[in-house]
Amino acid sequence: MPERGDASGLFNRKVINGKDNDSYYAENPTSATFSVVVDGKTEFDSTRWTEVSGLSFTVSVVEHQEGGENGFVHKFPGPLSFPNITLTRGVTPNDGFHEWIKSIEPTGNAPKQRVVPRFNVSINLLSARGTDILRTWTLRDAFPISWTGPSFTASSDNYLTEQLVLAHHGFTVETKERPKPQAKKNLANAYKKAAQRQAAMLIERQKNQARHAVREGVKEEAAAAASALGGDEVKKAFDATY
Numbered sequence: 001m002p003e004r005g006d007a008s009g010l011f012n013r014k015v016i017n018g019k020d021n022d023s024y025y026a027e028n029p030t031s032a033t034f035s036v037v038v039d040g041k042t043e044f045d046s047t048r049w050t051e052v053s054g055l056s057f058t059v060s061v062v063e064h065q066e067g068g069e070n071g072f073v074h075k076f077p078g079p080l081s082f083p084n085i086t087l088t089r090g091v092t093p094n095d096g097f098h099e100w101i102k103s104i105e106p107t108g109n110a111p112k113q114r115v116v117p118r119f120n121v122s123i124n125l126l127s128a129r130g131t132d133i134l135r136t137w138t139l140r141d142a143f144p145i146s147w148t149g150p151s152f153t154a155s156s157d158n159y160l161t162e163q164l165v166l167a168h169h170g171f172t173v174e175t176k177e178r179p180k181p182q183a184k185k186n187l188a189n190a191y192k193k194a195a196q197r198q199a200a201m202l203i204e205r206q207k208n209q210a211r212h213a214v215r216e217g218v219k220e221e222a223a224a225a226a227s228a229l230g231g232d233e234v235k236k237a238f239d240a241t242y
Contacts, residue, residue: 029134033126036087039119041096050161051088052123055137057081057170082170084146085121085139091150091160101144118143121166135175142168 036049060078103117118141125135146165 029125029127033128033130035124035126035130037122037124038096039121041119049087049089052085053088054083054085055123055171056083080170082168085123085142085166085168087164087166088161091162097144097147097162097164101147104143116143121168133176135173137171137173139166139168139171142166 034049034052036052058081060081062076062078064074064076066074100117103115121139121142123137123139124133126132127134143166144164145167146163148163148165150160150162
C-alpha cells in the first residue's frame, strides 16, 4: 500500500486582518503589472517587458504493476518537470541578453568546454500602482537556450520585440505579507474631536472680538465679549454635550 502523507494544515487558508488571504482583488493587479529581475544584474535591466510565459510545473507519474492485482496499477509521484520560460520585451539598446548567450559559446583549446553562467531570475507580481511586490517566483540557475529577434515587414508598423527562452532548475515562490489597513477611526471620537475644534475656533473668535472692542474703546462690547469667555462655563457645556 502506498503511504499517505499528513495533509493536516496543508490546505488551511492563511487569514490576515480577518479576511481570507486567497485573492489579490484588493490590490487590483493585472497581467500587465509585473517585473523581471535577472539576479540583480544591471546589464539586464529593462522596463519594456511585455510577456512572460511558461511558468508552470508538472509531476510525473511512475506506474507499478503488482503481481496478482488486476484491478488497478499502483501510481507513485515521480520527479518534477519545469518547462522553459519565455521572456518577451521591446527591443532596447541593451545588449545584455546577447552577451549572456554568447558567453555559452565553447572556449579554449580542444577539448573545448562550455562554462554556462547561470543566474536566478525573479518574476514579480506587482500591485496595480506598481509600488508593491505581492508575490515573487524565482527561477533557480537559469540560462538562455534560445533568442529570437524582431520580425520586419513593410506592411505593418508593429512594435519590435525580442524573445529569450530560459531553461532552469525549478522555482521558488514567496508571497509578501500584505500591509495592514489603517484602523478606522471611532465615529464618536471623530465627532468629539470635531466639536473640540469648533469650540476652540469659537473661543478664538470671541477673543479677537474682545481685543477689537478694546482697541476701539467700546467698553460695552469689550465687557460683553469678555464675559462670554467664561472658561468654566464653556467647558461645562462642552462636557455635557459630548
